[in-house]
Structures are given as structure tokens and as C-alpha cells.
Amino acid sequence: MNALKATTILVLHLGADHDIVFLVDNWYALRRKLPTLTLVSFASAGHGPHMQYQVAAARHIAAFTSA
Known part of the structure; x- marks a missing residue:
């Protein structure tokens, strides 16, 4: 996890x-740790x-790849 944070x-x-399979709530939790x-x-x-x-x-x- 430290590597993700950095x-x-x-x-x-x-x-x-x-x-x-990959609950969206888990990604929101990960968002707080992965800047x-x-x-x-x-939806x-x-x-x-x-x-x-x-x-x-x-x-x-x-859009993501062109930023």
C-alpha cells in the first residue's frame, strides 16, 4: 500500500x-489512499x-490519456 501512496x-x-466483482465503495476507499x-x-x-x-x-x- 505504501507504494500506491507514493x-x-x-x-x-x-x-x-x-x-x-469490484464494488465501487472499495474504489472510493482506495481513492483516499491513492492520490x-x-x-x-x-450508473x-x-x-x-x-x-x-x-x-x-x-x-x-x-481525455485521461491526453491530459
Whole structure:
């Protein structure tokens, strides 16, 4: 965990509010410990929100990588 706290690498997480594999609450808890984490949560989506919201996910990824 100390390595995560000290990283300067930007991290993007595309998540979903109905993901039963990687609960969004866990990512919010991790956000407090990982300062470079950017969270994007898709509403009414399950595991693999990039498959349900392909265009929106692509736009978030493009914006993140161009920053």
C-alpha cells in the first residue's frame, strides 16, 4: 500500500455502480489512499461498463490519456 501512496503514475478506473466483482465503495476507499486515482462510475452498469457505455468510456479514456 505504501507504494500506491507514493506513486506519481496516473491511474484511471472505469467502474459501475452495480459491479458485484469490484464494488465501487472499495474504489472510493482506495481513492483516499491513492492520490493519482481518477474514478469514473457508470450508473446502472455491471461488471465491464465499457461494454455497456462504449462511447462514453472511450471519451473518458481519450481525455485521461491526453491530459
